Amino acid sequence: MPVTWTLLLVLALAVAGYYIGRSRVLSAAGGDSRRLHSRPSYYGWNIAMFTAVPTLFLIAIWSVLRPAGPTVLAVLALIVAAAGMAFALSRTNPDFRARNVVETFVRYLLILCSMIAIATTAGIVLSMLFETGNFFKQYPWQDFFFGTTWSPRFGGGSQLGILPLVWGTLYISFIALAVSIPIGLFAAIYLSEYASPRLRSWAKPAIEILAGIPTIVYGLFALITVGPMLRDYFAQPLGLGNSGSSVMTAGLVMGIMLIPFVSSLSDDIINAVPQSLRDGALGLGSTQSETVRKVVLPAALPGIVGAILLAASRAIGETMIVVLGAGAAAQMGLNPFEAMTTITVKIVSQLTGDTDFAAPETLVAFALGLTLFVITLGLNIVALYVVRKYREQYE
Structure with a gap:
C-alpha cells in the first residue's frame, strides 16, 4: 500500500475519532455540556491527536530508515493509530481534563517544531563546515581567501x-x-x-x-x-x-x-x-x-x-x-x-x-x-x- 493511502487512512481515523469522542462525552453527560470539565471539541481533539500524531511520527521515521516495505508500514501505522484511539477513548469521561491535555500536547508539539527548525539550521551549517573542511584539506585556505584568480x-x-x-x-x-x-x-x-x-x-x-x-x-x-x-x-x-x-x-x-x-x-x-x-x-x-x-x-x-x-x-x-x-x-x-x-x-x-x-x-x-x-x-x-x-x- 502506498504511503499516501496510509496517510489518508490515518487522517480519516483521526477525523472519525474526533466525532466519536465528542458524541461519546456528550452522551455520558446526558447532552448537557455544562457537566463537562472542558468544551466538547477538546475531547474530540484529544482523541484525534492521539490517533494521528504518533502515527505520523512513525511514518516519518519509517520514510527515513525504510526497514521494510510499504505494506508493513501500513499495518504498523493502522495498529498504532487504533491503539492511540483506544487509549484516548478509554479516558474520555465528563471529568477528564481534556482541555489541559490538548493544550499541553499542542505546546510540546510547537516546541518540537521550533527545535526542528533550529536543528535544520544547525544541520545546514554543520554540513557546510564539514565539506569546507574537506576542501581546505586539498586546497590552501590562503589561496582561496586571498587569491585574485x-x-x-x-x-x-x-x-x-x-x-x-x-x-x-x-x-x-x-x-x-x-x-x-x-x-x-x-x-x-x-x-x-x-x-x-x-x-x-x-x-x-x-x-x-x-x-x-x-x-x-x-x-x-x-x-x-x-x-x-x-x-x-x-x-x-x-x-x-x-x-x-x-x-x-x-x-x-x-x-x-x-x-x-x-x-x-x-x-x-x-x-x-x-x-x-x-x-x-x-x-x-x-x-x-x-x-x-x-x-x-x-x-x-x-x-x-x-x-x-x-x-x-x-x-x-x-x-x-x-x-x-x-x-x-x-x-x-x-x-x-x-x-x-x-x-x-x-x-x-x-x-x-x-x-x-x-x-x-x-x-x-x-x-x-x-x-x-x-x-x-x-x-x-x-x-x-x-x-x-x-x-x-x-x-
Missing part, C-alpha cells in the same frame, strides 16, 4: 581565489540597493503619508506585483531589453564596453525586483507609527515634511533597517538575474559595463554536471556557500547593532 580545472591546476566572486557579488548588490532603497523608501513614504486612500488602494498592490514575477523573467528582461539598451546608449558611446551583459544590467534589474521588498515592508512599518506622534509634531508647528523626517522615520527606523536588510540578503543570494544579466566572468574591476559574476552563480556551476564530488573543484562550492552565509550573518549583526543603538537614543 578564479579558474577551476578538473584534473589539476585550478586557481580558486574567491576575491573576484566577492567583488562581483558586492558590486552588483550595491547597485541593486542603490536603486531599490531610495525608490522603495520614497514610494513607501508617499503611499503612507501623502497619497489618497483611492490612489493607495491600487498603487500598493501594483508595486507588490513586482515581487511575484519569477526571477527568470527578470533575467530575460535584463538579457533582451536592459542589456542591449545600456550597451547601445551608454557603454559603446562612452567607450566603456561592447557587451550587453554587465554589472550595471544585473544591478538595475535586480534593483527593480527589490523595490517591493523595501516599499511594502517600510510602508507597513510607517503606518504602524502611532498617529499621536504625528499629531504632536503638527501641533507644535512642524510641517508635514518635517514631521516625516524628524518624527515618523526615526520611529520607524528599526523596521526600515529590517526591510533594507531583507533586500540586501535577497540581492546577495540572487542567481538567475546575474547569470543572464551580468555574465559569468570572474574578474575584478570598476567599470560597471563589464561582465562579472557572483558567488551564487559559481556555486551552481561547480555543482552542475557529472563531476567528481570529492574533487576540490566541487567541494569549493561549500566553501563559497559558507562564505556567503558569513556575509549574510554579518549583515544581520550590523543591522541589529544599528537598531539597538538607535533604540537606546530614541527611547
Whole structure:
C-alpha cells in the first residue's frame, strides 16, 4: 500500500475519532455540556491527536530508515493509530481534563517544531563546515581567501581565489540597493503619508506585483531589453564596453525586483507609527515634511533597517538575474559595463554536471556557500547593532 493511502487512512481515523469522542462525552453527560470539565471539541481533539500524531511520527521515521516495505508500514501505522484511539477513548469521561491535555500536547508539539527548525539550521551549517573542511584539506585556505584568480580545472591546476566572486557579488548588490532603497523608501513614504486612500488602494498592490514575477523573467528582461539598451546608449558611446551583459544590467534589474521588498515592508512599518506622534509634531508647528523626517522615520527606523536588510540578503543570494544579466566572468574591476559574476552563480556551476564530488573543484562550492552565509550573518549583526543603538537614543 502506498504511503499516501496510509496517510489518508490515518487522517480519516483521526477525523472519525474526533466525532466519536465528542458524541461519546456528550452522551455520558446526558447532552448537557455544562457537566463537562472542558468544551466538547477538546475531547474530540484529544482523541484525534492521539490517533494521528504518533502515527505520523512513525511514518516519518519509517520514510527515513525504510526497514521494510510499504505494506508493513501500513499495518504498523493502522495498529498504532487504533491503539492511540483506544487509549484516548478509554479516558474520555465528563471529568477528564481534556482541555489541559490538548493544550499541553499542542505546546510540546510547537516546541518540537521550533527545535526542528533550529536543528535544520544547525544541520545546514554543520554540513557546510564539514565539506569546507574537506576542501581546505586539498586546497590552501590562503589561496582561496586571498587569491585574485578564479579558474577551476578538473584534473589539476585550478586557481580558486574567491576575491573576484566577492567583488562581483558586492558590486552588483550595491547597485541593486542603490536603486531599490531610495525608490522603495520614497514610494513607501508617499503611499503612507501623502497619497489618497483611492490612489493607495491600487498603487500598493501594483508595486507588490513586482515581487511575484519569477526571477527568470527578470533575467530575460535584463538579457533582451536592459542589456542591449545600456550597451547601445551608454557603454559603446562612452567607450566603456561592447557587451550587453554587465554589472550595471544585473544591478538595475535586480534593483527593480527589490523595490517591493523595501516599499511594502517600510510602508507597513510607517503606518504602524502611532498617529499621536504625528499629531504632536503638527501641533507644535512642524510641517508635514518635517514631521516625516524628524518624527515618523526615526520611529520607524528599526523596521526600515529590517526591510533594507531583507533586500540586501535577497540581492546577495540572487542567481538567475546575474547569470543572464551580468555574465559569468570572474574578474575584478570598476567599470560597471563589464561582465562579472557572483558567488551564487559559481556555486551552481561547480555543482552542475557529472563531476567528481570529492574533487576540490566541487567541494569549493561549500566553501563559497559558507562564505556567503558569513556575509549574510554579518549583515544581520550590523543591522541589529544599528537598531539597538538607535533604540537606546530614541527611547
